[in-house]
Amino acid sequence: MSGVSGQQSEYLVAHIQDALATDARTGELELDVRIAGGRVFLAGAVATTERRDAVERVVREVCPDYEVVNQLSVTERQQPGPSEPVS
Amino acid sequence: MIRIAAVGDLHAGPDSVGTIRPRFEGVTDRADLLLLAGDLTRRGTAEEGRIVAAELQGLDLPVIAVLGNHDHHSGEEATIRRSLEDAGVQVLEREGVVLEFDGATLGIAGTKGFGGGFAGASASAFGEREMKAFIGHTEELAAGLEAALAGLRADIRIALTHYAPVDATLAGERLEIFPFLGSYLLAEAIDRAGADLAIHGHAHRGTEKGVTAGGVTVRNVAETVIGHAYKVYRVGDRSADDVVGEATGRSSTSTTPSRP
């Protein structure tokens, strides 16, 4: 995106993360947000597909001028393997 | 031998209805109890508490939980706790519980815990009252955990927290946020009171395996870390002879093995 300095995009990352934490549709604190080549990259794991979409929606609202690249995954929950002896 | 199923950070929301229960299908065949390491909800609302409680209700094994920071977000943690307890989930906050399995007793002491960082890079209760309140909260919960652990009369003892007691299980997280992920005060409490296993969640991008300075096994069971519906840990495998043989050089365990 033209006209955005590195410093401004750094603030924007923080604003996006803040929105993802506090927005009632998301409540996500541990996602990876990066701005590179004028695009917003989202990575990390969320609990459901609905939440993957909700995160993207919230980010688009915070920065409507940016292209959003949604690389979020939905947490895998395989059935457990053999138990581990710990004591 | 007792089999402990554990997972943290279920983060239930309205979109979780009907999705959590199926993950625990067959858990009673694999484990004797289930530990939940906090962040049962996404935004800590009473509604989310009811949702996760309904998903967990009627599981045919003891379910023990601590709450996490997300469960506190809406200020409705007391309601969430009540919903869970009504569903048969025991919630621990600076409290302990002792269960018996085939004559062996297993004690669990739990707290949410809090942050502050790890030895060499930790915050102190100094300066502004907000800073003192931050570290004071951690100190209070760590002291409560220690007392609850020390008070357990059981063959095997487990510490259950949401925040991490060690930084080893945070590997993968950004170093800058370590002070928000856990505190050495929790590990110090665990080492002082003695435990056979410490389970925590919260660090979604961390690592499963760690150990305290005193030699207590630590496991981060955040579901994004373990990649499974839950993990199963086995305690009490070793015979009394084995433990006596290994006792030299071990600093922290004060429990006695239960198996002949």
Ligand SMILES: [Fe+2]
């Ligand atoms: Fe969490």
Ligand SMILES: [Fe+2]
């Ligand atoms: Fe958490």
